[in-house]
Amino acid sequence: MQFHWHMPANAALHGAALDGQMRLNLAIFAALCVLAQALLVAGILLRRGPQPLGHKRWRLEYVPIAAFTALFFALAWHSERLWAAMRYGGADPAAMQVEAIGMQFAWYFRYPGKDAAFGSTNLRLVAPGEGNPAGIDPADERGRDDFVRSALVLPAGREVDLRLRALDVIHGFSIPALRIKQNALPGQVFHIHFTPSIPGEYSILCTQVCGLGHYRMQAVVRVLPAAEFDTWVREQRP
């Protein structure tokens, strides 16, 4: 397989802006790096000149520092708007609900079923070998139609509200192609939201060292066209 030195093709709605910011940053900092190295080499090789004088410091140091301040401010400002759009607000109430559960060394994905509500869970009921890796409590009505899968299936073009949990240690939930990454912590639930835009199969990786099987804690996300996804959901049974 051929290596691409750049990011895998983006497949999420917010990814285009993120990629633009990344490209801008890489271009600016690569150019600054080349410029600084060139100044370093030129400074050494050029014929010796007079001592740099104190009164030139404004021109030599403070003006460039002011320029760098403006540059960093502009980059931070731009990227801040991206971050705010990604994380400041919650998901749309109509967004699709799905839960990702990390455990050593697998991901499970729970869908809320027809009632669009997750049933309560209990760690004491977790039993992956018996088909209940999420620890769904059978006493809770809302959980009766919840179903759990080992691959994540999502519709293209619809916002996803992803609940993240972990059962044992910290795991890192990452889908490079969808430009999302968020740690899953035991004892806490985090929400991230995003909109997959292009159908396809993308990798889910664990990005927080979680034990000896960390390197093989992977899964797949299948982004389906909306109609296909609806068919898929209808076919699922708890």
Place this chain on the structure above:
Amino acid sequence: MNRETQSAATASTLSDARHLVGTVVRPRWREHQRIGLGYLGIALFALGIGAFLSLLMRVHRVLPALSLPFLGVSRPEDYLAWVTMHGTLMVFFVLTVAPLSGFANLVLPEQLGSRTMALPLVNKVALWLTALALLVLLAAFFVPGGIPIGGWSAYPPLSVLPDAGPGQATGMDLWLLSLAIFCIASTLGAVNLVVTVIRCRCAGMTYERMPLTVWSWLVTSLLTVLAFSVLLAALVMLFCDRHLGTAFFVPSLTWVSGAVQQRVGGGSPLLWLHLFWFFGHPEVYIAILPGMGLVTMLLGTFARRRIIGYRLMIGTTWLIGVLGLLVWGHHMFVAGLNPFAGTAFEVSTMAIALPSTAKVLNWLVILWRSRPKMQTPMLWALGFVSIFVTGGLTGPILAQPALDSYLHNTFFVVGHFHLIMAMAALFGIFAGVAYWFPLMTGRMLSERLGRWHFWWTVFFAYNTFFPMLLTGLSGEPRHYAQLDGLAGVAGALVRSTLPLERHITASAILLATGQLLWVANVIRSWRRGQPATPNSWLSTTMEWAPQDTDLICHRAPCEYGLPSQPADHRAVFADTDESGAPFLPQWATEPTAE
């Protein structure tokens, strides 16, 4: 200045000038210098093991099925154990020990015009505790389960629950004990350095005249006291979670390997992340600030240039220190912080890029049209600048939470911090050894071997760590024991980095092999190197002054080639610099009024 003092001053200048062309220095190892050598020995030992482990890691990543002599085929947990041990050894026992404790003990009192440390007993205890901490850490190789596998940042609950993986039982306890001892040792050592800087300056050594090395050791020591005390508290809390049933860092219920574990109360792993990185980020400045100070002094010395903006350099050192305490959250953008905190830490992290930028600009200004003396300490200083620029410029990218939400825990981060913390800081260490070697041993390191070593190292350092930025951009995560043989699209993504990974591994092996040149150079030159002249590099700082009289500091360091130099004074120094440029050491008295 009246006539008498003027002539006395001229006489003393002349005697200094004679001293400059005199015979071999007879190194007199003072107590604190022996301690400094002890620290450097510890660091060298840890560096050897840490580098060897990194080679094992590199080979395992590209050839996971390879059977190595004595080790056999390595398991994934072995890989993670090496990761943990490599990180812990390098961060604590190399990058904290050598630039701060090692070099400061070697020359800090002399740079202040003093002969002793303020608290010699505390200083000695700190050295022995550091050695003890290293032994305790290395003992983890030999206990059942081996070394812990959670990396040097030891995130809970992995680090709390012994069932969570091999090495998380006894090995983890030894890790905790070792670092707790190390915290105490570093704090003691840092307290001694702070008191020494405040109390042991010779007459005339005002704060503004202190070399930038001293300034950086001072700020670094203050950071050490603040950061390591927080780490010590966190380590004690982690110990309580492991053995006393408390729940600082674990929730009330966890499900590990099929069993539920319950605790009274419920904590959060996020608390550990806050405490750890509140220590961890100042720690990286503890590793790099001494290098920055030394490099600035070396650029001035070998370019025979005044360090313009000296106050600005002192100020940026302080700014980096203070802001360094406010940026820990950028390690946690995707850890589960409130997104507003992400913004706050983005701002503080972007802000800390400015004093670093100011330092780089200053270095470029000092060097501009300087035609410096390209002796080995200067080569390492220039290498430091080059690598620091390359690695440092990736910092503002990672400071943006939106971009970090893609790059976090990829090899981009590994490349970033290895360029700065590993390579630039290591270049600072090599610069320091080359620069102070004649002072300590009375002999010069071989310039020829030194040049080979430098160019070899800088070439393979770039070849090893720069490609990591690229594999990271392609999405390759950290801490993966194996890249081949994984299923599905995820396996394909990880596998696609293998060609570049092989290049990195080959470069890393060559990078490490090249260090034998340095070992050979140090051993050979120490025994029968070319005898050094006093003030071998025509430095201005006081550690190069004749140490047999009481010293008085007369001026700021790096007073080279002032245009206002009187002609007769120029003549006194003419034979000390090939180009005939005059220079004024801090200890010599200027014949004309100051």
